[in-house]
Amino acid sequence: MTDVNRGKRPLSPHLAIYRPQLTSVTSILTRITGNALLVSSLLVVGWFLAAATSPEYFALADWLLTSNLGSAVMVLSLWGLWYHTLAGLRHLIWDSGLGLEIETAEKMGWAVVIGSLALSLITIIIV
Amino acid sequence: MRYLTDRKRAIGAGSAKTGTAHFWAMKVSSVGLLILIPLFLFTFGPRLGEPHDVVLAYFERPFPAIVAALTITVSFLHFKDGVQVLIEDYVHGRVQKLLIVGMICVSYGAIATGLFAIARLAL
Numbered sequence: 457m458t459d460v461n462r463g464k465r466p467l468s469p470h471l472a473i474y475r476p477q478l479t480s481v482t483s484i485l486t487r488i489t490g491n492a493l494l495v496s497s498l499l500v501v502g503w504f505l506a507a508a509t510s511p512e513y514f515a516l517a518d519w520l521l522t523s524n525l526g527s528a529v530m531v532l533s534l535w536g537l538w539y540h541t542l543a544g545l546r547h548l549i550w551d552s553g554l555g556l557e558i559e560t561a562e563k564m565g566w567a568v569v570i571g572s573l574a575l576s577l578i579t580i581i582i583v
Numbered sequence: 584m585r586y587l588t589d590r591k592r593a594i595g596a597g598s599a600k601t602g603t604a605h606f607w608a609m610k611v612s613s614v615g616l617l618i619l620i621p622l623f624l625f626t627f628g629p630r631l632g633e634p635h636d637v638v639l640a641y642f643e644r645p646f647p648a649i650v651a652a653l654t655i656t657v658s659f660l661h662f663k664d665g666v667q668v669l670i671e672d673y674v675h676g677r678v679q680k681l682l683i684v685g686m687i688c689v690s691y692g693a694i695a696t697g698l699f700a701i702a703r704l705a706l
Contacts, residue, residue: 487669490662490665491662491665491666491669493658493662494662494666494689497655497658497659497662497693498693500627500655501655501693501696501697501700503631504651504655504696504697504700504701504704505696505697505699505700507635507638507639507642507700507704508699508700508701508703508704509700511635514635514638515635518631518632518635521631521632522631522632530631534624537620537624541616541617541620544613544616544617545617547613548610548613548614548617551610579624579625579628582625582628583624583625583628583629583631
């Protein structure tokens with residue numbers, strides 16, 4: 457109703473015509489990791505339910521999470537979790553009005569990528 | 584229509600609506616998860632692959648049980664809000680509504696299942 461000028465307004469630049477940049481790629485990865493974590497989250501909830509139900513059910517859930525495929529999913533999720541955590545931290549910093557300069561934003565982008573890989577490696581070694 | 588002033592037509596049609604509450608809810612849950620995720624990783628992680636009786640004994644302890652319960656709850660509340668933004672960006676109309684309702688159901692279902700399981704392990 458308020459849109460009397462529909463169709464004649466300028467379009468904002470969108471994904472298809474943007475050259476990928478560190479800031480855009482790290483942003484897209486934040487979305488992908490955050491939503492993909494549903495898979496491992498449900499697996500972990502299933503693991504808890506199985507542990508609370510019976511030894512047989514637990515054996516199945518344990519096998520599901522520690523098999524080759526399960527381990528691959530968990531390791532990938534571990535990186536996704538650290539990545540999303542660091543990227544979220546970056547968003548909290550941005551929301552407070554800090555680090556919005558392109559140079560700082562790019563530095564934080566690399567910090568998220570490298571930091572998430574390092575933290576995943578540390579977690580795998582400790583756990 | 585044309586008797587309305589521009590201002591009158593614009594009032595109430597802002598893009599935010601309940602977006603502020605949504606944004607704030609995600610901020611709060613993200614700060615919570617910033618603390619919970621490392622705690623959960625280093626309590627739950629080492630138990631993965633352990634025998635059943637060890638897992639049972641471990642989650643009988645208050646700290647790991649409370650961390651796990653909080654992590655599952657806050658994670659899925661955060662997911663519920665986050666996935667709604669994802670859906671709203673790419674899907675519209677009836678399918679959008681169905682997907683959002685479905686994902687809210689999945690989120691609360693996972694929270695209830697997780698809390699039930701942990702309560703049973705801990706008590």
